[in-house]
Amino acid sequence: MPSSVFFRQFERHDHAEGINAHATTYCPGCGHGLVQKYLAEAIDELGVKDRTVLVSPVGCAVFSYYYFDVGNTQAAHGRAPAVGIGHKTANPDSIVISYQGDGDLASIGLAEIISTAQMGIPMTVIFVNNATFGMTGGQMAPTTLIGQPTTTTPTGRTLFAGQPLKVAELIAGLDGPVFVERVALYDNRRRTHAKRAIKKALELQVNGTGFALIEVLSECPIHLNLEPEAAEAWVRESMEPVFPLGVKKDVTDGPGYPPFPTPTFDPERTLAALGTTTERPERYATTFPLHLDAEDISFKLAGAGGDGAQTTAMLITRAAISEGFDSTHIPSYGPESRGGTSYADVHVALNEVLSPAAPHPHVLVAFNAPSLAKFGPSVRTGGTIIYDSSVITTLPDTLTDGVRVVGVPFAEIANELGSVLVKNVVALGALQGVTQLFPKETFLAAIRSALRGKRALVELNEQAFERGASMAAELATR
Amino acid sequence: MTDIVENKTAHKHPPFVVPEFCKGCGRCLDACTRDCITLGTEINPITGLVPIALDLERCNSCGLCIDACPEPFGLRPEGEEAAFELVDPAELNGPRPYDAPIPEPWPDSTVALSERAPLIVKGTYAAAVGAVLAGCRHVFGYPITPSTEGAEMMAKVQPMLDGVFVQAVSEIATVNMMYGAGGAGKRCITFTSSPGFSLMLEGMSYMIGAEVPAVFVNIMRGGPGLGNIGPEQADIKLACRGLGHGNTHAIVLAPATPQEMLDLAMLSFELAFKYRNPVVILGDGYLGQMTGKVRLPDHMVVPGIPEWAVYGDHSHRGNLICSIELSEAGLERHNQALDAKYAQMAAEEQRADLHRCDDADVVLVACNTPAQLAKGAVKELRDKGVSVGLFRPITLWPFPIDALRQVTHRARHLVVVEASSGQLEDEMRLALSHADLFAPEISHVRRQGGVLPSQAEIVEHVMGLEYVLSMQGVH
Numbered sequence: 043m044p045s046s047v048f049f050r051q052f053e054r055h056d057h058a059e060g061i062n063a064h065a066t067t068y069c070p071g072c073g074h075g076l077v078q079k080y081l082a083e084a085i086d087e088l089g090v091k092d093r094t095v096l097v098s099p100v101g102c103a104v105f106s107y108y109y110f111d112v113g114n115t116q117a118a119h120g121r122a123p124a125v126g127i128g129h130k131t132a133n134p135d136s137i138v139i140s141y142q143g144d145g146d147l148a149s150i151g152l153a154e155i156i157s158t159a160q161m162g163i164p165m166t167v168i169f170v171n172n173a174t175f176g177m178t179g180g181q182m183a184p185t186t187l188i189g190q191p192t193t194t195t196p197t198g199r200t201l202f203a204g205q206p207l208k209v210a211e212l213i214a215g216l217d218g219p220v221f222v223e224r225v226a227l228y229d230n231r232r233r234t235h236a237k238r239a240i241k242k243a244l245e246l247q248v249n250g251t252g253f254a255l256i257e258v259l260s261e262c263p264i265h266l267n268l269e270p271e272a273a274e275a276w277v278r279e280s281m282e283p284v285f286p287l288g289v290k291k292d293v294t295d296g297p298g299y300p301p302f303p304t305p306t307f308d309p310e311r312t313l314a315a316l317g318t319t320t321e322r323p324e325r326y327a328t329t330f331p332l333h334l335d336a337e338d339i340s341f342k343l344a345g346a347g348g349d350g351a352q353t354t355a356m357l358i359t360r361a362a363i364s365e366g367f368d369s370t371h372i373p374s375y376g377p378e379s380r381g382g383t384s385y386a387d388v389h390v391a392l393n394e395v396l397s398p399a400a401p402h403p404h405v406l407v408a409f410n411a412p413s414l415a416k417f418g419p420s421v422r423t424g425g426t427i428i429y430d431s432s433v434i435t436t437l438p439d440t441l442t443d444g445v446r447v448v449g450v451p452f453a454e455i456a457n458e459l460g461s462v463l464v465k466n467v468v469a470l471g472a473l474q475g476v477t478q479l480f481p482k483e484t485f486l487a488a489i490r491s492a493l494r495g496k497r498a499l500v501e502l503n504e505q506a507f508e509r510g511a512s513m514a515a516e517l518a519t520r
Numbered sequence: 521m522t523d524i525v526e527n528k529t530a531h532k533h534p535p536f537v538v539p540e541f542c543k544g545c546g547r548c549l550d551a552c553t554r555d556c557i558t559l560g561t562e563i564n565p566i567t568g569l570v571p572i573a574l575d576l577e578r579c580n581s582c583g584l585c586i587d588a589c590p591e592p593f594g595l596r597p598e599g600e601e602a603a604f605e606l607v608d609p610a611e612l613n614g615p616r617p618y619d620a621p622i623p624e625p626w627p628d629s630t631v632a633l634s635e636r637a638p639l640i641v642k643g644t645y646a647a648a649v650g651a652v653l654a655g656c657r658h659v660f661g662y663p664i665t666p667s668t669e670g671a672e673m674m675a676k677v678q679p680m681l682d683g684v685f686v687q688a689v690s691e692i693a694t695v696n697m698m699y700g701a702g703g704a705g706k707r708c709i710t711f712t713s714s715p716g717f718s719l720m721l722e723g724m725s726y727m728i729g730a731e732v733p734a735v736f737v738n739i740m741r742g743g744p745g746l747g748n749i750g751p752e753q754a755d756i757k758l759a760c761r762g763l764g765h766g767n768t769h770a771i772v773l774a775p776a777t778p779q780e781m782l783d784l785a786m787l788s789f790e791l792a793f794k795y796r797n798p799v800v801i802l803g804d805g806y807l808g809q810m811t812g813k814v815r816l817p818d819h820m821v822v823p824g825i826p827e828w829a830v831y832g833d834h835s836h837r838g839n840l841i842c843s844i845e846l847s848e849a850g851l852e853r854h855n856q857a858l859d860a861k862y863a864q865m866a867a868e869e870q871r872a873d874l875h876r877c878d879d880a881d882v883v884l885v886a887c888n889t890p891a892q893l894a895k896g897a898v899k900e901l902r903d904k905g906v907s908v909g910l911f912r913p914i915t916l917w918p919f920p921i922d923a924l925r926q927v928t929h930r931a932r933h934l935v936v937v938e939a940s941s942g943q944l945e946d947e948m949r950l951a952l953s954h955a956d957l958f959a960p961e962i963s964h965v966r967r968q969g970g971v972l973p974s975q976a977e978i979v980e981h982v983m984g985l986e987y988v989l990s991m992q993g994v995h
Contacts, residue, residue: 044592055846061540061567064593070569071545075590082592092834097700107840109592113830115703116842118726121696124688128700128708129832131658131684136704136832154696157689230551230584237587263545270545303682305657307822309631315680316649318636318816356811360640363813370778371811396896397975398810398889 047082047091052108067105071270073227073260074103084241088248094137095129097122101143102176120151123158126165134302137247140167145175148184148207162218164247164299167255172262180265206284210257214290220252222291226259228274252299323364326481330392340400341388344417345409350466355386357470361480361488362390370398407469421445428472448476448517455509464506471510476518533597534579535586539564541593542571551588554578620838626824638815644670644808646778647737650785651709655823657683658708660697665749666805667739670711691716695723702732703841705829707789709735714743714755725764729843733792737801739808742970750970751805756943759800760917767855769862771869772800772917774887778812806889872920873912877927880909886937887913890972894937897978906988919951932987936964939972
C-alpha cells in the first residue's frame with residue numbers, strides 16, 4: 043500500500059467516490075504530488091504520524107488534509123508559518139509542517155515566513171516553487187521568471203513587475219534557520235535528493251534542532267502549457283539557472299533550539315506571578331476626608347512627561363484604596379516618552395467612583411507653568427492648587443477667586459535631597475500637608491509598598507515626602 | 521539524458537498500476553532506465569484519461585518509476601496488488617474505513633485560590649490577570665497604544681508560569697498564531713486597539729468559520745485611520761456587525777470598570793470554549809488605562825484539551841481545523857449550524873446591568889466608561905428630582921433586549937450616551953426592531969475623536985428633554 047500516512051481513501055470531500063477517493067486533485071504531472079509523497083514517506087519513516095500537524099496553505103495544496111492522515115489545519119493565505127507557531131507553542135511535542143506555495147509564502151506571506159524563520163522555532167517548511175499561481179489560473183508569482191508569460195504578464199514578466207524572488211537564499215541569509223536547501227524533481231537523481239532533503243528537514247524538527255526550509259522547484263505543466271516531460275526540461279533549463287539547487291545554509295551541528303517549558307497551573311505560583319499579596323494594608327484614617335467633599339474628591343496632576351505626575355497619582359490611588367475607599371486614576375500622555383505633556387485624573391470616593399474624569403478638580407498639582415495655566419482655571423471654587431514654585435515664578439491671572447493657591451519648591455527640595463527625580467514625592471507630601479487628605483502614615487505605607495524590592499530608595503522617598511509635607515503645612519497656615 | 525542513480529529506498533518489486541488511478545502524466549517514463557513504460561493509447565472510459573502501459577519483461581524492480589509517480593495510489597510495488605484486490609468493492613463507496621482514534625477526554629478543572637488583598641491595577645492589566653486565572657498560558661500580540669500594558673504584563677508574567685508570550689510580526693500574524701494555538705485547543709488571548717483590530721478581522725472570520733475559540737481585547741481608540749489614542753467606542757459596529765467577511769458573529773462584552781475587565785476576561789474564555797467561537801472584549805482607551813481596585817476570584821481554571829482540537833498527538837490525530845467548504849450545500853449547512861449557534865448565544869448569553877431603572881422615566885443607555893459617567897449623571901439628576909436610571913448592556917452582541925424590554929415598559933425616554941456617532945444606538949434600535957418592541961422616544965449624547973461625553977453634558981441634555989421640562993413645570 044502507499045505510505046500509511048496517506049488516508050486509505052480521500053473521503054474528506056463530497057466527490058470522494060470511486061477513483062476520486064484514490065486520486066489527488068493535482069493536475070497530471072504536477073510536482074505537488076511528488077513532494078507530498080516524499081513528505082508522507084518521511085513522516086512514516088520517522089514514526090511521527092501521530093504527532094504531526096500539517097498546516098495547509100491557500101493554493102493548489104489547500105486540500106492536503108484530504109490526503110494526510112495526521113492532525114490537519116488549513117490556514118489563511120500566507121499565514122501558515124504563524125499558524126504553525128500557534129501549534130508548536132501549544133504542543134512543543136507536535137511536529138509542525140508548514141506546506142506552502144510561491145504565492146502563499148513568497149508573496150502575501152513574506153512577513154510571516156521571514157519572522158518565523160528568524161525566530162528559528164523547530165518547524166519544517168516545504169516551499170513549492172513552480173513559478174506561477176496555479177490555483178487561481180496561471181498568474182504571475184514572485185518567482186515567475188523574467189520574460190515568462192503568465193495571465194497577468196501576458197507578454198512576459200518585465201523588470202517593472204519585479205525580479206524573481208530567491209526564497210532559499212533569502213531565508214538562508216537569516217540567523218534563525220538551521221537548514222535551507224533548494225531541490226528539484228525533474229529527474230531520478232533530483233527526486234531521490236529531494237526526498238532525502240525533505241526527510242532531513244523533518245528530522246531536524248523531530249530532534250529539536252531548529253527551523254528548516256526546503257524549496258522545491260516544481261512543475262506546473264498546465265500553466266506552463268507544456269507536456270509533463272517538457273515541463274521537467276523547462277525547470278532544468280530555465281528555472282534552475284535562476285534558482286540554483288543546493289544547500290544554502292547548514293548549521294545543524296549547533297546546540298539546538300532551547301526546550302519549551304511546560305506551563306504551570308500551580309495556584310500559589312500563579313498568584314505570586316500576578317504580584318498578589320496576602321498583606322492587608324493598615325488603615326490610618328478614621329473617616330473619609332469629609333472636609334474636602336462628602337463622597338467624591340477629584341484631583342488633577344499635570345506636568346511634563348518625566349515629572350512623575352503619574353506616579354504621584356498612582357500613590358494617591360493606592361493610599362485611598364488601602365484606606366478602604368474606592369479610587370481610580372486615568373493617565374493622559376502626549377506622544378513623547380519623555381518631555382511632552384503628562385496629566386492624570388484621580389478620584390477618591392467614599393463608595394464608588396462614578397465619573398473617573400476630573401474636569402473640575404478639587405485639587406490641582408501643577409509641575410510647570412503651562413499645566414498651571416491650562417488647568418488652573420478649571421479648579422472648583424473652594425478647591426486647592428499646589429504648584430512647583432521652583433519653576434513657576436508668576437501665577438496666571440486666570441485663576442478663580444475662592445481657590446487656595448500654595449507654591450512649594452518641589453524641584454528645589456528634591457535637589458537638596460540629592461535627586462530631582464523625587465520631586466513628585468515632594469509634591470505628594472505637599473498635597474498631604476495642604477489638604478490633609480489622609481494621615482501621613484497612609485502615604486508613607488503606599489510609598490513603601492510601591493518601592494517593594496527597591497529598599498535603597500525608601501529612605502530618600504520618605505525624606506522627600508516629609509519635607510514636602512512639612513513645608514506645605516507651614517506655607518498653608520500662613 | 522536521464523541520470524542512472526541507485527535508489528536507496530528501492531521498493532524491490534516491479535510496479536503495477538490500477539489504470540483508473542493513473543493520470544497518464546508520463547513522469548515515470550524517463551524515470552525508467554529500461555524502457556518498460558510507454559504512454560498508453562487507449563482512453564480509459566472511467567477517467568477519460570490515457571493511462572500508461574507497463575511491459576515489465578526487462579524490469580529490475582529498481583522502484584524509480586514509483587518515486588517518480590505523483591499519485592499516492594498511482595504506481596505501486598506489485599506485492600500490494602493482491603492486498604488491494606482484497607478490498608471489498610462496497611467499501612469504496614461505503615462508510616469511511618478510516619480508523620481515527622477516538623479522542624480521550626481531557627476535561628478542564630478548577631482549583632481554589634487562597635484569599636489575597638485586592639490588586640490596584642490598570643484595566644488592561646486586570647483583563648490579563650483574568651486571562652491568566654482562566655488558564656490562559658498562550659499570548660500573542662503586537663504592541664499598540666492604548667492596549668500595550670496587556671502585552672507587557674503577559675510578557676513578564678507568562679515566562680514566570682512557563683507560559684508563552686510571542687510578540688508577532690503584525691496583528692495579522694497575531695490572529696493566525698491564535699488560530700493555530702486555539703485550534704490546538706489552548707486558551708489564548710491578545711490585546712489590541714482599533715487599527716490592530718481591523719487587521720485581525722480576516723483571521724477572525726477564519727476562526728469563526730473553523731470554530732476556533734480565542735479572546736480578543738480591543739481597547740478602542742479614536743478613529744478613523746490612525747486617529748488618536750484617546751478613548752472612543754467606534755468599533756462597536758465592527759465587533760457586532762463586521763467581524764471579517766461572511767456570516768460571522770461573536771459574543772461582544774463591554775466592561776465598565778477594571779474589576780469587570782478581570783471578571784469578563786474570565787467569563788470570555790468560558791464562553792469561547794462553550795461555543796467554539798472567538799469572544800471580543802471591547803474597552804475604551806480610558807478603561808484600558810484606568811487604575812482601580814480589583815478583587816481576585818476564589819478559584820482559577822486548569823484547562824484541558826477539547827476533543828475537537830488538532831493538538832498533535834495520537835488521541836487527536838483524526839481532527840481537522842478548516843474553514844473551507846467547496847460544496848454549496850455543505851457550506852449552506854455549515855452556515856445554518858453557525859446560525860443555530862448564534863441563536864443559542866442570543867437566547868442564553870444576554871447580559872445587562874440595570875441601575876435605578878425600576879422607577880425611571882428617563883433611562884440612560886451606555887457601556888464602558890461612558891456608563892460610569894452616566895452613573896454619575898444619574899446621581900446628579902436624581903438629586904435634582906429627575907427620575908433617571910441607567911441601562912448598561914454588558915453584552916453588546918447579543919444585545920440584552922430581554923432586559924431592555926423590562927425598561928421600555930415604563931420609561932418615557934431613552935438617552936443613548938456614547939463616544940461614537942451612534943453605533944451603540946444602532947445596536948439598540950436594531951434589537952428593538954427585531955423584537956417588535958414599541959420604542960419610547962430616543963435621543964442621544966455623543967462625543968467623538970477621543971472625547972467621552974461628560975457628566976455635565978449628560979445632565980444638561982436630560983434637563984433639556986421636553987418630558988423633563990414639562991415634569992419640572994408640573995412640580
